[in-house]
Amino acid sequence: MTSVAPSTEPLLAVRDLKAWYGESHVLHGITIDVRPGEVVTLLGRNGAGKTTTLKSIMGVIDKRRGSVRFNGNELIGLSSRHIARQGIAWCPEERGIFSSLDVRENLLLPPVVAPGGFTMEQIFDLFPNLKERLHSQGTKLSGGEQQMLAIGRILRTGARLLLLDEPTEGLAPVIVQQIGHMIQKLKTMGFTIILVEQNFHAAATVADRHYIVEQGRVVDEIANAELEANMDKLHRYLGV
Amino acid sequence: MAEIFGIPAAALYGQLLLGFINGAFYATLSLGLAVIFGLLNIINFTHGAQYMMGAFVGWMLLTYLGIGYWPALILAPIIVGVVGMVIERLLISRLYKLDHLYGLLLTFGLALIIEGLFRNGYGVSGMSYAIPAELSGGVNLGFMFLPLYRGWVVLASLVVCLGTWFMIEKTRLGAYLRAATENPTLVQAFGINVPLLVTLTYGFGVALAGFAGVLAAPIYAVNPMMGSNLIIVVFAVVVIGGMGSILGAVVTGFALGLIEGLTKVFYPEAAATVIFIIMAIVLLVKPAGLFGREA
Numbered sequence: 192m193t194s195v196a197p198s199t200e201p202l203l204a205v206r207d208l209k210a211w212y213g214e215s216h217v218l219h220g221i222t223i224d225v226r227p228g229e230v231v232t233l234l235g236r237n238g239a240g241k242t243t244t245l246k247s248i249m250g251v252i253d254k255r256r257g258s259v260r261f262n263g264n265e266l267i268g269l270s271s272r273h274i275a276r277q278g279i280a281w282c283p284e285e286r287g288i289f290s291s292l293d294v295r296e297n298l299l300l301p302p303v304v305a306p307g308g309f310t311m312e313q314i315f316d317l318f319p320n321l322k323e324r325l326h327s328q329g330t331k332l333s334g335g336e337q338q339m340l341a342i343g344r345i346l347r348t349g350a351r352l353l354l355l356d357e358p359t360e361g362l363a364p365v366i367v368q369q370i371g372h373m374i375q376k377l378k379t380m381g382f383t384i385i386l387v388e389q390n391f392h393a394a395a396t397v398a399d400r401h402y403i404v405e406q407g408r409v410v411d412e413i414a415n416a417e418l419e420a421n422m423d424k425l426h427r428y429l430g431v
Numbered sequence: 432m433a434e435i436f437g438i439p440a441a442a443l444y445g446q447l448l449l450g451f452i453n454g455a456f457y458a459t460l461s462l463g464l465a466v467i468f469g470l471l472n473i474i475n476f477t478h479g480a481q482y483m484m485g486a487f488v489g490w491m492l493l494t495y496l497g498i499g500y501w502p503a504l505i506l507a508p509i510i511v512g513v514v515g516m517v518i519e520r521l522l523i524s525r526l527y528k529l530d531h532l533y534g535l536l537l538t539f540g541l542a543l544i545i546e547g548l549f550r551n552g553y554g555v556s557g558m559s560y561a562i563p564a565e566l567s568g569g570v571n572l573g574f575m576f577l578p579l580y581r582g583w584v585v586l587a588s589l590v591v592c593l594g595t596w597f598m599i600e601k602t603r604l605g606a607y608l609r610a611a612t613e614n615p616t617l618v619q620a621f622g623i624n625v626p627l628l629v630t631l632t633y634g635f636g637v638a639l640a641g642f643a644g645v646l647a648a649p650i651y652a653v654n655p656m657m658g659s660n661l662i663i664v665v666f667a668v669v670v671i672g673g674m675g676s677i678l679g680a681v682v683t684g685f686a687l688g689l690i691e692g693l694t695k696v697f698y699p700e701a702a703a704t705v706i707f708i709i710m711a712i713v714l715l716v717k718p719a720g721l722f723g724r725e726a
């Protein structure tokens with residue numbers, strides 16, 4: 192496995208991360224680095240452990256071992272609420288839109304954890320649809336709008352590291368494209384992003400590097416520039 | 432004398448007022464239960480004892496410290512609520528990861544302990560608590576005589592219920608509470624202190640019971656068992672309204688108080704059971720309750 196990462200200090204350094212659901216051992220040692228401003232993807236088959244990796248970084252899984260350092264601070268013993276306060280925000284795979292909250296309340300729910308977050312106006316510039324639906328029940332939105340809401344609300348918080356779990360899953364191609372542009376834009380604004388994606392063609396347009404996850408381990412790392420050359424290998428990993 | 436369906440009108444209005452007052456207590460108590468159940472997923476069987484504590488703390492403030500009704504209306508709920516928060520932190524919080532049954536057993540056991548302690552200290556005969564001077568007497572409404580204090584009970588309960596509804600449905604804190612009720616893990620992952628929210632919510636639900644207790648003190652005798660008689664009916668109200676529904680608890684509480692009052696007029700034999708009959712019918716037809724979300 193060749194290291195293709197640029198040589199800046201990592202913003203997030205994950206070392207030998209292990210995680211369990213109850214007795215079931217799911218992550219067997221994940222090691223990844225993410226540098227400030229990078230977009231890094233986790234690719235892998237269904238059930239490989241991508242979601243669990245994000246959850247373990249976020250601290251929503253109780254039983255986890257190894258090391259997760261963010262800005263030099265160890266997160267592994269912290270609860271998710273303290274991890275969020277350090278400036279990490281998570282957009283879960285199932286989106287987590289609250290049905291008992293309207294769109295506005297959903298947007299305003301996550302507390303601001305650091306200065307420099309988006310204003311409501313900036314969120315509406317990025318996702319104009321949301322502005323029209325402010326008083327609709329959160330779960331009455333279309334799938335695409337719910338995804339925009341789920342991402343929009345974490346941009347308000349000022350978190351600089353975003354964990355996005357399959358943001359394009361199940362969405363129409365035109366929405367997938369819109370979300371791709373949005374990630375591109377966030378990247379130019381200096382956000383650091385870990386992106387879990389099934390669709391690596393979409394991911395390839397924005398990512399710097401790709402980590403391949405298999406059975407709870409990182410088995411390979413591919414720089415985006417070398418993606419074309421590694422297509423065969425990638426297809427084998429992903430079983431597509 | 433005017434009659435309605437062969438019943439003297441004054442008797443009918445009198446029972447309706449009584450029904451409305453009972454309804455006010457049902458509403459306030461079931462509201463507290465609904466708020467607690469929504470977030471903690473615990474059926475708070477201590478609720479009746481906490482209502483009794485409200486009445487007792489009001490009585491103690493007056494008897495031992497000379498603190499009157501109006502300050503007690505604020506102080507007693509706070510005191511009962513704080514005791515509730517201590518109980519939540521020390522005991523209930525250990526049960527969230529276990530089956531519902533454990534929470535039920537714990538809160539039921541606590542109710543027995545609290546009631547036992549008060550019975551030991553104060554006996555079962557009950558103490559009286561005078562109606563505050565401002566609210567003694569009554570007004571003649573033309574069609575009936577309204578004792579001022581009873582009117583106040585209905586008004587105060589309505590205001591507190593509506594205030595609670597407003598706080599939960601319309602404020603930022605209420606949005607946290609609703610969100611945490613749906614998905615506490617995600618709310619916590621946003622950086623919100625969910626355990627603190629849970630403690631405060633329990634304290635608030637319990638304070639509502641304490642508030643109802645102070646309101647009740649001048650009407651019913653202050654006695655250690657006053658809650659255990661009432662709470663059975665209140666649980667039936669909660670089942671009918673639907674666990675965890677705020678508005679459902681309030682509307683059902685008042686409605687069932689009225690129905691109970693009417694039954695006393697038209698078919699007194701059924702007055703004590705009518706609520707349970709309605710509960711059985713609702714459970715058969717709409718198991719989640721009239722306002723409950725189907726699971």
Ligand SMILES: Nc1ncnc2c1ncn2[C@@H]1O[C@H](COP(=O)(O)OP(=O)(O)O)[C@@H](O)[C@H]1O
Pocket residue numbers: 212215217235236237238239240241242243244
């Ligand atoms: N809540 C859970 N309880 C038990 N096992 C789980 C749970 N969630 C996921 N798993 C298991 O953990 C493994 C990794 O899942 P996940 O991280 O969701 O994979 P991915 O996101 O890569 O599709 C799978 O085998 C899955 O069955």
Ligand SMILES: [Mg+2]
Pocket residue numbers: 241242243284
């Ligand atoms: Mg997943």
